[in-house]
Amino acid sequence: MSIRITQNSVNRSYLSNLSNSQYSMNTAMDKVQSGRAFTKVSENVSAGTKALNIRSKIYKNEQVRDNVAVANEQLTVAEDSLVSINEIVGNIRAEVLKVLNGTNTKVGEEIYTTVLQNSKDSILKLANCKYNDKYIMGGTNIKTQPYTVDANGKFQFNGVNVEDIELKNGKFESNGTSVPYSSDTYIDIGLDICVVNGVVDPRTAYKVSVSGLDSLGYGKSDITYKDMSDNEKTYEVSNNVYDVITDMSKAIEDGDMDKLSALYDHLGNCANKLATNVSDIGMRCSFLDATLSRLENESLSLSQMQKDTEGIDDATEIMNYMNYKYAWNLTMQFGSNVIPQSLMDFIR
Amino acid sequence: MRPTFMGFESSKTALFASQKALDIVGHNFANMSSEGYTRQRTDQVAVESYSYKNRVSINAMNYNGLGTNVNGVSQVRDQRLDTAFRNIYSETSYYNKSNAMLADIENVLSEVDIGIEGNGYGLSWGIKQMYSALEDFASNVNVGGDASIFAESVKNITTLLNHISRTLTDTADTYKMELQSEVNDANTMLTKVADLNKQISEMMSTNGYTNQYGPNELIDKRNVLLDQLSSFGKLVVSNNADGSVNVTMNGHMCIEGKNADKINYHENSNGTVSLTWKSDGTASDTDYGTLKASTEILNGRGNNISSGTETTIRGFQYYEDYLDTFAGKLAEILNNTLPETKDADGNVLTYKKLVGESDYSNGKISVYTDKYVTAKNIAISDDLAENPSYIIYDKNSSENAYMVELLGKLSINTQTFSNGVETFTGTFQDYIADYVGKLGSDVQYASSRYESCNKYSEQLLNERDGISGVSETEETMSMLTHNKAFQAAAKVMTAMDELLDVIVNQIGALG
Numbered sequence: 087m088s089i090r091i092t093q094n095s096v097n098r099s100y101l102s103n104l105s106n107s108q109y110s111m112n113t114a115m116d117k118v119q120s121g122r123a124f125t126k127v128s129e130n131v132s133a134g135t136k137a138l139n140i141r142s143k144i145y146k147n148e149q150v151r152d153n154v155a156v157a158n159e160q161l162t163v164a165e166d167s168l169v170s171i172n173e174i175v176g177n178i179r180a181e182v183l184k185v186l187n188g189t190n191t192k193v194g195e196e197i198y199t200t201v202l203q204n205s206k207d208s209i210l211k212l213a214n215c216k217y218n219d220k221y222i223m224g225g226t227n228i229k230t231q232p233y234t235v236d237a238n239g240k241f242q243f244n245g246v247n248v249e250d251i252e253l254k255n256g257k258f259e260s261n262g263t264s265v266p267y268s269s270d271t272y273i274d275i276g277l278d279i280c281v282v283n284g285v286v287d288p289r290t291a292y293k294v295s296v297s298g299l300d301s302l303g304y305g306k307s308d309i310t311y312k313d314m315s316d317n318e319k320t321y322e323v324s325n326n327v328y329d330v331i332t333d334m335s336k337a338i339e340d341g342d343m344d345k346l347s348a349l350y351d352h353l354g355n356c357a358n359k360l361a362t363n364v365s366d367i368g369m370r371c372s373f374l375d376a377t378l379s380r381l382e383n384e385s386l387s388l389s390q391m392q393k394d395t396e397g398i399d400d401a402t403e404i405m406n407y408m409n410y411k412y413a414w415n416l417t418m419q420f421g422s423n424v425i426p427q428s429l430m431d432f433i434r
Numbered sequence: 435m436r437p438t439f440m441g442f443e444s445s446k447t448a449l450f451a452s453q454k455a456l457d458i459v460g461h462n463f464a465n466m467s468s469e470g471y472t473r474q475r476t477d478q479v480a481v482e483s484y485s486y487k488n489r490v491s492i493n494a495m496n497y498n499g500l501g502t503n504v505n506g507v508s509q510v511r512d513q514r515l516d517t518a519f520r521n522i523y524s525e526t527s528y529y530n531k532s533n534a535m536l537a538d539i540e541n542v543l544s545e546v547d548i549g550i551e552g553n554g555y556g557l558s559w560g561i562k563q564m565y566s567a568l569e570d571f572a573s574n575v576n577v578g579g580d581a582s583i584f585a586e587s588v589k590n591i592t593t594l595l596n597h598i599s600r601t602l603t604d605t606a607d608t609y610k611m612e613l614q615s616e617v618n619d620a621n622t623m624l625t626k627v628a629d630l631n632k633q634i635s636e637m638m639s640t641n642g643y644t645n646q647y648g649p650n651e652l653i654d655k656r657n658v659l660l661d662q663l664s665s666f667g668k669l670v671v672s673n674n675a676d677g678s679v680n681v682t683m684n685g686h687m688c689i690e691g692k693n694a695d696k697i698n699y700h701e702n703s704n705g706t707v708s709l710t711w712k713s714d715g716t717a718s719d720t721d722y723g724t725l726k727a728s729t730e731i732l733n734g735r736g737n738n739i740s741s742g743t744e745t746t747i748r749g750f751q752y753y754e755d756y757l758d759t760f761a762g763k764l765a766e767i768l769n770n771t772l773p774e775t776k777d778a779d780g781n782v783l784t785y786k787k788l789v790g791e792s793d794y795s796n797g798k799i800s801v802y803t804d805k806y807v808t809a810k811n812i813a814i815s816d817d818l819a820e821n822p823s824y825i826i827y828d829k830n831s832s833e834n835a836y837m838v839e840l841l842g843k844l845s846i847n848t849q850t851f852s853n854g855v856e857t858f859t860g861t862f863q864d865y866i867a868d869y870v871g872k873l874g875s876d877v878q879y880a881s882s883r884y885e886s887c888n889k890y891s892e893q894l895l896n897e898r899d900g901i902s903g904v905s906e907t908e909e910t911m912s913m914l915t916h917n918k919a920f921q922a923a924a925k926v927m928t929a930m931d932e933l934l935d936v937i938v939n940q941i942g943a944l945g
Contacts, residue, residue, distance in 0.1 A: 092903030093466065095896040102892060127546055127874030128537070128881065134546050135871040141553055142863045145562050146845070149569045156573065220832065228576065229830035271832040273573055279846050281839035284773070284782070291838055396546075429910040 100417075100424045107414045114407035123398050137395045144388045150276040151381045157273055157294045158374040160217045164296040165367045167215040167223065171302070172364055174205050174212075175327055175357045182334060182350050186343060202335045209328055210235065213298050223298035227267035233298065241328040243299055244268070249324035251304040258299060271295040275377055292374075301363040302327055303356045311348035321345065327356050436496050441930035444481075444501030448923035451478050451502045455916040458507055462904045470658035472509040472902040474650055475912075478502050506647030509654070512901045516657065517671070519894040520664035524722040526891045527665035529884035531727035535609060536877045539753060542601045545870050556598065557760065560591035561862050565845040572837040576829045578822065585822035588768065588788055589814045595764075599757050599809035606732060606750040610707060613728045617699045617709065620666045620725070623659050624681075628694035630656040631678035635691070638677040648677055667723035684721040686711055697725075705751070706733040706743040738854030748876055755853045756869045757809035760862070763851055764844075765789045765807045771840045772825055786825060787815045 117123065127134030178201075185198055213223055213233040224232025227244050234242045241248045244267050250260045258268040272291035280287040303325035310320045323333060330353050337346040437443075455476045465471040483497035549555040553562045567587035571580040630652055637649045660681065663669060667684040674680060674691065681689035688695040688711070696712040707729055709718045719725040734749020744751060768788040775783045790803035792813035801813050817824045827833065843849070844862060851858045851865050858868055 089897075090900045090903070090905055090908070092899045092905045094903050095899040098892065098896065098899075122548070125547055126540055126544065126877075127870050128540055128877035129874075131871055131874040131878060134874055135867045137546055138558060138863065138867045138870065141558065142562070145553065145566070149566060153569065153573065226831040226833040228832045267831055267833070269833050269835070271834055272838050274569065274838065274841060274846075279838055279842035281835060281842055284835045284839065286835050286838055290842075295832065428906040429914075430906055433910065433914065 096424060100421065104414075104417050104421075107410065107417050111407065111410035111414050114403060114410050117398050117403045118400070118407050121398060121400075122396055124396070133395050137392070140388060140392045140395060144385070144392065146276065147381055147385050147388060150274060151378060151385065153273045153292075154275050154374050154378045154381065157275070157292060158371060158378065160222055160294055161296065161367055161371050161374065163215060163217045164222050165364065165371060167212045168301050168360065168364045168367065171209055171212050171327070172357065172360050174208055175353065175360060178202065178205050178331060178334075179350065179353060179357065182346065182353075185338060186347055186350065198338055199335050202331050202338075206328055206331050209302075209331075210241075213302060223296050223301075225265075225268045225295055225297060225299075226271055232267070235328075239332055241302075241324070241326050241332075243304070248299065248302070248304050248326045249306050249329055251299065253304075258304070268297075268299070270297075275374075276381065296367065301360050303330075303359060307352065309348045309352050311344050313342075313344050319345075321348070323349065323352060325356060327353065327360065330356060438934070440499065441933070442927060444499055445923045445927035445930060447481065447501030447503060448926070449920060451476065451504050452916045452920035452923060454504050454507075456913065456920070459909050459913045459916065462909050463906075466904040466906070470654050470661070471904070472511050472650065472654055472657070473904045474507050474509055477505045477508050477647075479505055506644070507650065508647055509650045510902055511657075512898070515894060515898045515901060516660075519891060519898060520661060520669050520671075522887055522891045522894060523661065523664045524666075524668045526884065526887040527724045528722040528727045529880050529887055531724040532731060533877065533880040533884050535727070535731045535749075536873065536880055538605050538609075539602065539750065540873050540877050542598060542605055543753060543870065543873060545866060557591070557594065557866050558863065560594045561845065561866070563587050564591055565841070568837065568841045568844065572834050572841055575832060575834045575837055576826060578826070581824075581826050582822040584825070585814065585818050588818065591764070592761075592789055592812045592814055595757060595761050595809040595812055599754065599761075602750060602754060602757070603810075606705075609728060609732060610701065613707065613709075613725070613732070614699050616666070616724060616728070617697050620663065621696050623663050624688055624694040624696065627656055627659050627663070627679075627681065628689050628692050630659070631689065632692040635674075635676040635678045643677070645673075645675070645677070665723060666725050667719070668721040684718060684723070684726075686714075686716060686718065688718075702743050704741055704743065706741070708743060735854075737856050740854065748872060753869065753873065754809070756865075759851050759853050760865065761807050761809040761812040763849055763862075765812060767840070767843045767849075769803060771843065772827075772836050786817070788818050788825070789813065790815045 116125075124130045124134060181198060181201055210233055214221060214231050215223060220228040221230075221232050222228075224244065232244050234245070236242050236247070243251065244265060246260045246265050251258050251265055252260070258265040270286075270293045272286050273294050275292045277290045277292075280290040305325050306322050307325055308320050309323050310318060313319050324330060330349060334346060334349050334353070337343075337349060455478065458474050458476050462473050479502070481500035481503050483500055543556065545554045545556040545558050547554050550559055553559040564584075564587040567580070567584040571577070571584045574580045634649055634652050634656070637643055637652065638645075641649070643649055656679070660669060660671060660679075663681070663683070670682040672680045672682075676691075678691045679689070680687060680691065686695070697718045698710050698712050700708045700710065702708060709725055709729055710716060711718050719729045730745045730747040731749035733743055733745045734747035734752055735744040735755065736746060736748040736752040738752065738755055739746060769790075770785045772786040772788070773782040773784075774786045777783055787803035789807065789812055790801040791805040791807045791811045792799050792801045793811070799813075801816050801819075803815050823829075827836065846861065848860050848864075849862070851860075858865055860868065
């Protein structure tokens with residue numbers, strides 16, 4: 087089938103092809119210059135929506151890494167304090183053992199009393215340790231000193247005697263009212279936080295607050311011992327190491343070695359609990375180290391995914407651009423032949 | 435017996451015919467680039483001399499050789515190609531318009547450009563900066579500075595929602611204005627075609643034109659207008675005996691001879707637009723064309739249509755709904771998470787209000803936290819604006835369960851977004867990706883359909899040019915042929931003259 091070719095149709099085809107060629111060239115040039123495979127979702131819908139998700143994962147990963155690093159440092163400070171307290175308690179037990187085994191001179195007693203008082207002061211200072219100007223073992227109390235000693239020498243947590251504190255339904259209470267600032271602080275470490283009615287699911291957020299109460303002891307226990315007359319005595323004593331040391335001091339002053347011995351055993355139990363808490367915090371720090379490492383790896387793979395989704399392969403795009411440019415140049419050069427010679431040019 | 439001067443007569447007809455043919459060749463050359471020009475040619479036929487034409491029977495042989503006659507100047511045009519082109523052109527225009535409008539919506543709701551710190555300039559960035567501020571604040575719930583930053587981030591996202599929603603509405607308004615001027619253009623064209631119909635039918639009846647040989651220039655003008663009209667809707671053109679045409683657009687007879695209908699543009703109270711025919715009030719935007727594209731997308735509410743004037747295409751209204759639902763959900767979460775008062779058992783009685791509906795009246799902007807918010811009117815509440823520390827629970831405490839809950843709801847946990855009929859379950863970020871993805875697909879579809887229809891319509895134009903266009907080579911050949919024919923006819927006339935000269939002057943002359 088022969089088709090009549092008119093000048094208009096030739097022009098139209100030429101212009102259409104030229105404009106397509108130019109469009110391809112410009113698009114390739116944009117990609118090379120910006121380094122991006124697309125600037126609108128419509129250019130590549132699946133990659134576009136994927137890119138949005140990856141971006142969101144990247145900034146969340148970054149934030150969570152910061153959270154984990156801060157939590158790790160905070161817990162490390164708490165761990166150091168508790169380790170020091172544990173050492174002090176160990177030393178005190180050694181000294182008290184000397185008293186139990188040694189002669190009781192008045193001068194010796196005064197020395198031991200001073201040693202015990204100094205230890206108590208150290209414990210108090212360590213319990214009130216800070217990280218970034220915040221008290222970290224005071225539950226959610228971060229501004230005012232959480233551990234104090236009242237006029238009667240009783241160890242207090244946020245103004246409440248520690249020996250009166252009990253744990254009911256997972257909350258600390260004293261005489262029926264909840265202990266102030268005794269709940270927990272959480273951070274997001276990328277486990278899909280779930281909170282219902284203000285109660286955080288502990289499997290989904292990470293607790294960074296350290297309860298000094300668990301480590302240093304709270305509430306009371308009964309200890310029984312036989313006195314010099316072989317009578318059985320029961321004595322209600324605090325579970326808190328500070329209060330126990332206070333009682334020990336008094337026992338030394340009173341010269342009551344039987345009571346001192348019972349208190350020595352009780353302090354041993356408290357020390358075991360303290361040591362358990364220290365290793366628990368140690369475990370938590372290790373977990374955070376592992377999480378940080380995992381998050382850093384995830385960050386690298388997310389960056390790579392982002393580059394694969396949104397970025398271009400430089401070599402391919404440059405080659406494409408060169409090809410389109412070459413085609414465009416050819417089309418332009420060819421333009422002079424578009425208006426072909428017709429019969430008109432040949433007749434005299 | 436042969437008539438004496440018959441030779442002159444046949445040569446004379448040849449001279450006239452050649453001259454006329456050359457006139458038409460010149461006319462074709464002159465109009466080679468004229469828009470819508472159809473090439474013309476003289477229809478030259480040999481003169482007949484048959485006895486059936488006369489009352490008296492004649493000896494045909496004496497009357498052979500009467501020369502040539504130009505019956506008329508005809509246009510070379512293929513009606514099938516015209517119809518095919520107009521059909522595809524209305525489709526091409528429809529997808530062109532759809533593509534342009536949807537691409538504009540995509541510009542307003544853009545999310546994947548690099549933007550600020552690689553998170554774009556849109557709602558994704560809004561969510562991200564709110565998330566970062568909230569994470570910092572959740573770790574330092576007593577710090578006034580972090581509370582300020584979070585309050586600022588809430589203000590940013592509400593301002594962003596206002597801005598995006600308003601820009602979307604403004605874009606829709608510009609398209610409404612454009613639609614109005616397109617309707618005016620269409621009405622003008624309808625009137626012009628009707629006028630041309632009148633002129634053509636008058637010329638046909640008074641100037642001796644026939645259906646085959648009509649007023650070509652007027653017909654060309656009318657065809658150009660009909661091509662342009664086909665961009666507005668689907669046309670069906672039928673020819674009448676008097677040379678006029680009847681035109682049906684989108685199934686409605688809009689031009690009947692000299693009478694043309696008009697399209698009325700009307701904006702309804704719910705913001706939708708209606709295009710109806712003036713004569714009977716039926717819809718004029720029912721089948722392809724730019725009119726349908728415009729009204730579909732302006733009135734488009736997707737699956738969530740709530741009135742008869744809306745369409746099921748995902749248009750401006752559909753995406754406005756998305757933004758409004760986003761704002762509504764954001765307000766629902768921000769206003770129902772942080773407790774303000776609790777009863778003795780610790781159950782929450784009232785919540786702190788962080789955002790509300792802003793209302794400008796009496797020269798003052800007030801924010802109402804108990805009303806239903808939309809993307810256009812969501813604003814930070816007065817309490818939070820005046821004192822960001824409003825959201826601090828206790829300056830001395832690091833208790834942050836409620837902040838963590840807020841963080842979870844805004845950026846991690848799935849929510850249910852309900853747009854009327856459609857619901858979506860996912861995080862805020864997933865919700866954004868959902869509507870951006872839908873929009874991207876629609877733009878991609880319209881763009882690819884436009885390209886394919888455009889290619890086909892260009893191909894039809896080339897085919898049409900192949901029939902109706904002027905070919906320089908062909909016209910040059912015609913010019914040479916008719917020139918030669920003219921010269922040959924002149925030579926024949928000279929020869930006839932010489933013959934007669936012999937008969938008249940030389941036969942019977944003595945000496």
